[in-house]
Amino acid sequence: MRLPTLRRTRPAxxxxxxxxxxxxxxxxRLAGRLRPGEIAVIDHVDLDRVAADSLVAVGVAxxxxxxxxxSGRYPNLGPEVLVKAGIPLLDDLGEGVFQQIRExxxxxxxxxxxxxxxxALVHGTRQDAESVAKAMxxxxxxxxxxxxxxxxxxxxYLKQERDLLLDGVGVPEIxxxxxxxxxxxxxxxxxxxxxxxxxxxYIREYRPVLIGVDGGADALVEAGxxxxxxIGDMDSVSDDVLxxxxxxxxxxxxxxxxxxxxxxHQLGVPAITFPAAATSEDIAxxxxxxxxxxxxxxxxxxxxxxxxxxKGRGGMASTFLTRLRVGGKLVDAKGVSRLYKxxxxxxxLLLLAGSAIAAxxxxxxxxxxxxxxxxxxxxxxxxxxxxxxxxx
Numbered sequence: 269m270r271l272p273t274l275r276r277t278r279p280a281x282x283x284x285x286x287x288x289x290x291x292x293x294x295x296x297r298l299a300g301r302l303r304p305g306e307i308a309v310i311d312h313v314d315l316d317r318v319a320a321d322s323l324v325a326v327g328v329a330x331x332x333x334x335x336x337x338x339s340g341r342y343p344n345l346g347p348e349v350l351v352k353a354g355i356p357l358l359d360d361l362g363e364g365v366f367q368q369i370r371e372x373x374x375x376x377x378x379x380x381x382x383x384x385x386x387x388a389l390v391h392g393t394r395q396d397a398e399s400v401a402k403a404m405x406x407x408x409x410x411x412x413x414x415x416x417x418x419x420x421x422x423x424x425y426l427k428q429e430r431d432l433l434l435d436g437v438g439v440p441e442i443x444x445x446x447x448x449x450x451x452x453x454x455x456x457x458x459x460x461x462x463x464x465x466x467x468x469x470y471i472r473e474y475r476p477v478l479i480g481v482d483g484g485a486d487a488l489v490e491a492g493x494x495x496x497x498x499i500g501d502m503d504s505v506s507d508d509v510l511x512x513x514x515x516x517x518x519x520x521x522x523x524x525x526x527x528x529x530x531x532x533h534q535l536g537v538p539a540i541t542f543p544a545a546a547t548s549e550d551i552a553x554x555x556x557x558x559x560x561x562x563x564x565x566x567x568x569x570x571x572x573x574x575x576x577x578x579k580g581r582g583g584m585a586s587t588f589l590t591r592l593r594v595g596g597k598l599v600d601a602k603g604v605s606r607l608y609k610x611x612x613x614x615x616x617l618l619l620l621a622g623s624a625i626a627a628x629x630x631x632x633x634x635x636x637x638x639x640x641x642x643x644x645x646x647x648x649x650x651x652x653x654x655x656x657x658x659x660x
Contacts, residue, residue, distance in 0.1 A: 285356050286376040287329040289369050295319040296483070296504050302326040307377070309369055314339050315346030318457050324349060330356040330377050334365045337395065338403040347400045358382065361392040439558045440540050444496050444515050447560035450476035454484035454495075455549045456504070457568030463601045464491045464567055476565065479556065481549050484568060485509045499555070500548040502528030510537050517541070517555070519548045550590040557594040564594060567601045 285307070292298035293311040296319060302308055304327035312319060313335035323331060337347040337359045350357045356377055368389040369375060369382070376383045380394050393399075452471065454460060464487065470476075471493070480488045482500030486509050489495070495514040498505060502518055510516065510532060516539040520526035524543050532539045544551050549569050556564050591598065 284376060284378050285330045286374065289332075289371065289373045289375050291366060291369065291371050293366075294503075296322065299323055299326055300504065300506070302328055305329050307332060307375060309334075309365060311335055311363075311366070312337070312346075314341060314344040315350075317345035317349055320346035320349035321458070322456075324353045324355065328355060330358065332358050332361055332365060332369075332377075332382060332390075332392070334361050334363055336360045338400065338407060340403065340407045343404045343407040347395055348404065351395060351397050351400050357395040358392040359395050361390045365390050438543060439555055440517065440542050442497070442515060442517065442540070442555070442559065444477060446477055446556060448562055450474045450563045450565065451479060451556040451561040452476040452565045452567065453479045453481060453549070453552045453556065453569070454487050455481045455566070455568035456483035456487045460484070460487055460568030461491075464488075467565070467567070467601060470565070476563075477556075477561070479552050480505070480509075480514070481552050485512075485514065487568070499542070499552045500528070502531055507535055510535055517551075519544070519551055521545075546590060553590050553594050553598070557597065561597060563599060564597050565599045565601055569600065 287305050287307040289307045289309050290298060290302055291309040295308075295310045295312045295315070298308055298310060299319070299322035302323070306326075306328055307330045308323055308328045309332045311334040315333065315337040331350055337357060338344060347357060347359075358377060358380065361382070365382075369384075373384060375389070381391050382389045452467070454464065471478075477497070478488055478493055478495045479497045479499060480486070480495040482498075482502065483504035484500075485495045485498040485505045489509050489512065494512055495509070497515045497517060498510065499517045500519050502510070502516075516532055516537055518526045518529045518532060518539050518541045520529070520541040520543040522543050522545050524541070526541045526543075529539060529541060542551050542555065544554075546554070549566075553564060553566070553569075
């Protein structure tokens with residue numbers, strides 16, 4: 269039921285945002301079809317950083333969330349990303365937002381209210397830097413509870429998948445040759461673009477097996493590479509990338525159900541399944557390790573405890589154990605773009621320029637043509653000096 273119609277009797281205030289609304293209860297799926305300047309309507313409790321980064325990358329005008337973007341369970345990172353990017357975040361609008369706003373509607377955000385024309389549709393909480401900082405501080409106080417839950421999930425996963433973790437039982441046979449090679453696994457996570465860019469010399473020299481985890485396959489293509497393998501639920505990789513010729517491994521539930529498999533078959537792409545309770549990035553790591561990878565380089569994967577919790581799933585406990593399993597050959601590229609940047613020192617540039625000038629001078633001095641040019645230049649200079657002398 270729509271709220272009573274409200275008439276504005278004053279001029280529009282600064283900070284009012286208007287745009288076309290796009291709705292989806294799965295933020296990752298919505299980000300794939302958003303356009304710059306549109307307004308994202310999501311249903312995402314505890315908005316994580318990866319989802320927020322995807323919305324910022326698209327260039328949304330604003331984000332309307334049916335759920336609290338920070339519930340207080342743990343200090344999730346998404347709202348801070350949106351606020352720092354200057355994207356208005358209207359929070360806790362309730363389930364009614366998906367009935368009040370329809371796909372393609374033009375809506376306007378003023379303060380805590382969403383309007384269609386002059387009609388107020390829903391009210392929420394407008395987040396800013398101060399409110400997000402306070403909510404994050406409150407969430408950190410309850411972090412111990414989440415740590416206990418994370419530990420319990422870790423033990424449950426260890427019991428459920430110990431054969432896979434310890435002996436590699438259940439890893440499917442693949443066609444891609446991995447044994448004795450480097451493997452680069454790309455997840456569309458934190459800082460993946462910058463780290464991929466810095467790794468270009470490594471990729472060019474070692475030519476590792478390129479594995480894209482769901483949307484990570486699109487990230488590889490965007491960076492100019494063709495993935496050798498695509499692993500995941502198939503919910504965020506594009507159709508064109510699925511058809512690129514890479515070997516496809518569909519992540520399935522432990523009971524064998526693979527929701528992403530029908531989509532792959534509809535595209536006419538052959539695929540195999542990998543049933544496991546782990547996350548898609550984990551089964552990519554386990555597969556590379558089990559098939560004899562010499563070194564595994566991970567881009568965009570989850571690394572710290574805060575990142576595990578930020579993902580907001582009990583299944584993230586599998587990532588902790590997976591890293592223990594493959595840790596001996598795992599190199600995490602996270603943050604390498606901040607640690608190392610390919611820059612050429614000014615002294616090297618001066619040395620290069622000086623060497624070039626010296627080489628040209630030597631070539632001109634010793635060659636017959638060069639001597640002739642030097643003679644002409646010398647005569648021109650003498651004439652110029654003589655004419656200047658006559659003037660003064």
